[in-house]
Amino acid sequence: MKGRIKRIFRNVKDKVDIIVIQTATEPYVDRSFFYVTGLTQGVMEGSTAFLRPDGSVQILTSLLEAETAKGSGLPVAIMKSREEREKKMKRFLRGSKKIGVNGAEMTHRSFVDIQKKAPKAELIDVSEAIMKARLVKDSKELKLLSKAGRIASEVVKEIIPFIDIGVREYEIGSELNYLMAKKGATGPFFDTIASSGPNTAEPHYSVGDRKIKRGDFVLLDFGALYKKYGSDLTRTFVVGKATKKQKAMYETVRKAQMKSFAKLKEGQKGKVVHEAASKYINRTKFKGRFTHGLGHSIGLAAHDGAGLGPGVDLILKRNMVFTIEPGVYIPGYGGVRIEDDIVVKKDGYELLTTADRELIEI
Ligand SMILES: [Mn+2]
Structure with missing residues (x-):
């Protein structure tokens, strides 16, 4: 983890002697505790990591x-x-x-606790430096992200036979969670969304009892x-034969996503990637129906430090990992x-999720 720690210290403008997580x-x-220790297990409640500029922890x-912590190979x-x-x-x-x-990411209580243990020291917020480091993934992180992407992609195929008339949203949601766990997932990364009918117009719906x-x-x-x-990962299906309107909505979103994909490369501005999709959608009859940012960084968190949105000045770097998720929503x-x-690459991108993107009529 030396490389990660050194990168954080390099990102700190106001030099610090130690970083405490x-x-x-x-x-x-x-x-970030897991980022700096490389631990992939445990909850690590009430634990502290002391980082030094030489990369030691x-x-x-x-x-x-304690036993879990020792798995990091670091002094415990x-x-x-x-x-x-x-x-x-x-x-x-x-x-x-x-x-x-x-x-x-810390609580105020932790801040007070650290200050009490070192009353003469000045505490400096270095969260920006930590997030900047976390945005660019290393090879170990990319391997884990790619496995997580593979599990979700495989589940798409397996959930289709389960979706049927009369099945409730929460049954589909729980089946998704089960299928992911069966493939080795530790759990769902966030509250699974399984929405249907008019509920699909709410981007942050979770599950309900609608049939x-x-x-x-x-x-x-x-x-x-x-x-x-x-x-x-998000996929939208139609139960039965899709209407003309449903097909048009779907194709608009699919093409918008492709427009954004085409803009991805190292050095690109985040907002340009967002605008590729939003401008495309706004030229169709679904103008104004894409109501959120195009995507967000993922990693240890589902919203891992940066977004791809209209006003975002972020410059894409190689090995940053983002979701690309355009949508069209018609309330009711x-x-x-x-x-x-x-994953952002030098001249393009690499997909971590590979499930089919053509419209599927179930
Ligand atoms: Mn997302």
Whole structure:
């Protein structure tokens, strides 16, 4: 993990002597803890990682997570009591005048705790430097992301026979989660969306008890969590024969996605990739119906630090990983979204999700 740590320190403008990553209790567990330790297991509640500019990392954790933490191959100090924790924290922080902390992902309580252990030190928020490092994936991360993408892609094929008239949305949602787990996923990466009919017009719907009807759009947005990394994939189907309008909506979104794909390359502006899809959609009769940003970075989190949207000045770098997910939504009628995960490459992109993108009539 030396490379990751050094990269973070290089990104810090205001030099710091040490960076401290402290996790609270679930769900307030700082995912950067897994980034800096390379751990792909455990919850690591109440644990602390001390990072040094030379790339070294010291972990401080409880007995509960000690064995898991040792899996990182890094030095692990164990705290058996509050007093022992205090003593060890102070020891690891001794001599540090400027302490970097991850303001974006830590709790205020952790901040106060670190300050108390080093009262004379100045705490500096280095979360931007951490996120900048996390945006560009290394080969180990790309392997995990690619496995997560593969699991979700395979599940698309297997869920189709399950979608039928009379089946409820939550049954499809739970089946998706089950199929992912059966293929080795640790769990769903985020709350699975299985919407149908008019519900497909709500981009952030989850699942409900509506029964599938003939003629419905069925929209599935889900992703596999695999060793802390995840995928994010959306496919929209039509139950029965698609109408002209449904076909037109689908084709508009599919082409919009291709327009964005074509813009992907190292050095490209994020907003140009978004605009390729939005401008295309706005030239069709579905003008104004694409109501969200084109995509977001994925990694340890489903919204991993950056988005591809209209006002985003982000410049794409090689090995950044984003979702590309244009959509068209008509309230009261339905929506179509197609979402894939891509890795930015020098002259283009590589797909991490490979499920068929042609319209499927079930
Ligand atoms: Mn997404």
